[in-house]
Amino acid sequence: MVVQDSRLLRVQHAMKQSAQVLLLALLVWMLLALLVFTYFADFQLNQNPKTVSSFNSESSRSTYSQHSGRAIKSSSNARWGVFAERRGPYQRRQVFLPPHAKEYFYFRKFDRRGLGVKKSKIIPPEDNDRDDYFSNPWSVVRGLWKGHVSSRMLSAKLQRAMKDHVHTNKHRVLYKGQRKLNKSKQELLCQMKEQAQIRTLNGTEQPFADLGFKQLVSPPLQQKYRTCAVVASAGAILNSSLGHEIDSHDAVLRFNAAPSEGYERDVGSKTTIRIMNSQILANPKYRFGSSLLYKNITLVAWDPAPYNIDLHKWFLHPDYDLFTPYITHRKAFPEQPFYILHPSFIWKLWDIVQSITEENIQPNPPSSGFIGIILMMNLCEKIHVYEYIPSMRQTDLCHYHELQYDMACTFGAYHPLLYEKLLVKRMSTASEEDLRKKGKVTLPGFSKIKCLL
Template sequence: MIVLDSLLPCLRHYIRQSSQLLLLVLLVWMLLFFAVFSYFTDSQVNQLHRTTFVFNSESQHSTHVQRSSRAIMASHNVPWGMFAERRGTFQRKQVFQPPRAREEIHFRNFGKRRVEFRKNVMKPPETEFNTWSVVRGLWKGQVSSKLLGQRLQKAKNNYILSNEHKVFYKGQRKANKGRQEILCQIKEQAQLRTLNSSEQPFAHLGFQQLVPPQLQQAYRTCAVVTSAGAILNSLLGREIDSHDAVLRFNGAPSKGYEKDVGSKTTIRIINSQILANPQHRFNSSLIYKNITLVAWDPAPYNIDLHKWYQNPDYDLFNPYITHRKNFPAQPFYILHPSFIWKLWDIVQSNTLENIQPNPPSSGFIGIVLMMNLCEEVHVYEYIPSMRETGLCHYHEKYYDAACTFGAYHPLLYEKLLVKRMSTSFEEDLKKKGKVTLPGFSKINCAL
């Protein structure tokens, strides 16, 4: 009993120490648990943040690409740029099905084929290929799509594979035609044609009362002023205004840019987006008043007019009919799809490479239009001068090589063909970006 009494204090001390040790171990375990829990919780939060950042970045990139294509389209009409974006749902008939997005890039606007205007200033991107090797090749009339960057080559190949207009070219190809042979080919095959009341469904729509008299040759010397950014600081305005007639494209303004692009406008080519998209203010803007208007919209390659009328790229027919009724004195035409696709056939027939199976650019359409109407045609900055910077349009701060060399439209091949028809000296191309072409009335193909 005495021994037990003597051991009790020791036992109590041992139990007290064990309890403290157990509490210490428990505390350490709890601290370790919270540390591990916090580590994994923070990792998940950070991962979520990174995922959100990537998603937002990709969304912003996607938005940028879509805007790009629209700009392109508007540019060379583009409108309409790659990039599937030229298409929207502006003022479509109820029976229309929303068409696919187009450049839509790329590029139509696009691109059209041109095509919507950007407000944000964008800086020139890093050069993705040697731009000047392509420009010099155009000056000399010797260039290939192989000189383009991977992005533009990929866009071109994707359009060839998709072939949305069901193009099936059956003609011959010859890449070594002489200047006179090309001029005679284009004179024979590209006679101007606009919609009238001779075909259905337009005969039943009363186009006989709507359509003005056919456009005919009326000018001696004409200027075709592209919307290319390279025309800035050119000081060509006075020379441009000296011509009997001046052709401009889409919504390209002259006000504020007179010293470079001139102030005179005689004819304006507009793609169907200008009519359908309220943003372009077709009904109210002064740039569409007191001039001759020529509208166009791509139709199926097989020229199915009924299908085209029911489902154009953009609804141009309703605005056209309304405008003709409200302003019957203003000359306003719609180009016949057969004219558009004949131009494409001519471009394809003069190169062994497969070109984009999309309608030609507004620039090329405008050049051939004026060759029908003028004795001599001077084209400015269609083939780039030494001022080329990658700027799409002189009135917009947006840069993309597709505006100059094409993605949706076969621009590179069009420009090469125009150079082969030109009588200009290389000095004119370098300093002015000017090409001189004879009108159809001056092309003698009798021999």
């Protein structure tokens, strides 16, 4: 009996030890599984460039990057919460990488008309909905294709940034014109033809007359091209294979420091005109005086003056000093056409956008993209614009030649980009298939627009 009890105790003890070992192994396995899951989840987020789109902290809600200027390249091993600062036109801007937060999985829903719906769900993002963890940018893109968008469709972050700019009103904009919202395509084209005739500095106004600008300016810009291509710098143009089609045009417009070398298959190789914001001329990193990007083509520069067009104040305090590089370049290369857009032309374009928009748009100058499109409507009989309105390749990669990700580059924060793009779509004769597949907009030049007197 004693022997049997002893054996039973040994068996029970062995079973107890086995259970403890099994429990310990189970805990170790669960810990390893958790570590592996966390590693691969973070790795997937880091590898997906479309996730880089949000603000870093509450203190930075009022600053947001926008669709102009050039960014420094983001470090490939940057960690969450780290941001890179860059200097661009009009303000100090910041490019943020996303924080690790439950906000990732909040999406704003939209109905078929593209209008916001109050109710929202917490759902995991699908592969085609990872562009912006605060809203679905594809709803905005589809709205642009249809010609029906509103700022209410944008993420809360972008809406806040837009409202901040409206409140700040840096350029003291005071719009006194009328608003007519339901203009037909023909009415819009005729308004543009009447009010958006190109104007450049001619050296006859003060203070430029006393400074001898009249002897520096190039002959007036005039309409002389049959077909023109406007090539946006958006990241969506990558993998488009549009290069051959772009180069088939009589003239090609490019923006700022966007290169063609190395990207010929997608953006072409021809450059006829380059439009630049003043930062390109003033910032040494763009090598305006020496780079081949700015040689043997027509150059057009712009800088925002006060809304009341105070030329004296503008000359003394431009956003970036474009006048000194302009004078130096004109003296060194007097045969190269080089123009500075008159501020009245810039702000007239803003007035036009506001005049057909019910909402108060950002009181800041239009984007280089919109300015360039209207410039070419002055110079060409027919204009094709590529990836200004995003195609099915839409991405939050700001520029095809830089590693910077921000949905504001597509939909606007500082510039009234959303409203500009809606106006361009309303004037376009392109099919939705062209918009979807090529990001292509077709516009008539002013010389081809017939209007009743």
